[in-house]
Amino acid sequence: MTDELSPIRETETVETADTVAALEQELKVDGILVGIVMGSESDLPMMEKAAAELNRRGIPNEIQVMSAHRNPDTVAEYSKTAQSRGIKVLIAGAGLAAALPGAVAAHTELPVIGVPLTSKTSVGGGLDALLAIAQMPPGVPVACVGVDNPRNAAVLAARILAA
16 A cells, blocks of 8 residues: 555655745746835835846846834745745845845845945944944854945846856
8 A cells, every 4th residue: 555655655755845846936937036025115226236237237137125123024924935035145234223135045045145225313423233243153144345336236136147
């Protein structure tokens, strides 16, 4: 009886794997390769510079606003599902405590590029955000570009995609 069930189980496993692969392919139809996230609507004018650079290079991208502090479940869900949606690199801009890039990196295996942003209450011209992004704990890597430099994040994302 075991011999009769083994082929059925193998077939079921193949069908399940094929079904998952088909569903993943359906999710990738939009072709977005880079996800750009930021913690606040006020960060949008700055982070749109990353999208502009990616668009100039013909790299499909999307922009989302989500706060690591105000919307942690949204950040986790977005990060966890990014890869299955076809995204290859994530860019996360944040100011002050700059928790967003690390929160994103904690929920994905994708490369995450952090963009430290200044605000009217920044310390040391964005030094607070720069240090928060650069000082990630072991096992949660986040690449870090210069303060208020989302264009470099887009260039780095393009280089990662080309590698």
